[in-house]
Amino acid sequence: MKPKIGIVPGKADTDKSRPFKDVFTFVNNFPKRIAKAGGIPIGVLFPDCKFKEEYLEIYDGFLIPGGTKIMPYQLGVIHYAITNNKPLLGICLGSQALGTYSYVIDKLEKQNIVPSYDKIINYYKTIMEDELLFLKTVEGHDKEPKFYCHSIPKSKHKVFINESSILYNIYKIKEIEEPSIHNFVIKESGNHFNVTATSKEGYIEALEYKDKNKFIIGVQFHPELEDNNDILFKQLIEESKNRK
Secondary structure, three states, X not given: OOOEEEEOOEEOOOOOOOHHHOOEEOOOHHHHHHHHHOOEEEEOOOHHHOOOHHHHOOOOEEEEOOOOOOOHHHHHHHHHHHHOOOOEEEEOHHHHHHHXXXXXXXXXXXXXXXXXXXXXXXXXXXXXXXXXXXXXXXXXXXXXXOOOHHHOHHHEEEEXXXXXXXXXXXXOOOEEEEEOOOOEEEOOOXXXXXXXXXXXXXXXXXXXXXXXXXXXXXXXXXXXXXXXXXXXXXXXXXXHHHOO
């Protein structure tokens, strides 16, 4: 059977007084890439944004795509993927969520607190509005107020990959040129992740969980925008198959 890949949506600004504005959002490119790579894309939904571990049991792997705000339930999904050895790929905001998860875990461990879903999510809720604790601002690569398909070439820049990384084993080259549209980057990888790719400015473009027996990878760039990156999604599918 094809592996079921849970796509974790972003959350629009909630206005509970307007029921049709209270929405989760999915970008079509992500399920397209998952389906093309041989997986079954399925949305991961938490009513009222309340994380529940039991909702994740049906999935073989996860994808956290880009968005505008790191949500507490996304950190819950990351913790589930790591503790249950489920592959996870984070893209743009999804990569920043991995860095934020690492930041939170480090802070808890320094207080001798054993990380759990409640501890992780509750700690993050106390700091989530102060994004500069775990992220830093950069000038976005795309100069246009709206992003179109013809904007892709202008948004691209070189990404330098560490040869000892899983990402290098996927791409087989040290330099790739990728679309990158963002205003924030991860400050540092933390104790549980390694930086595995950078931009020419030294910004973190990819990070991986230190235990290479697990497939937990974040990329700051947008692989879903170009066909040459299908190899990354295929690897997510293969890793998910191998752990079914």
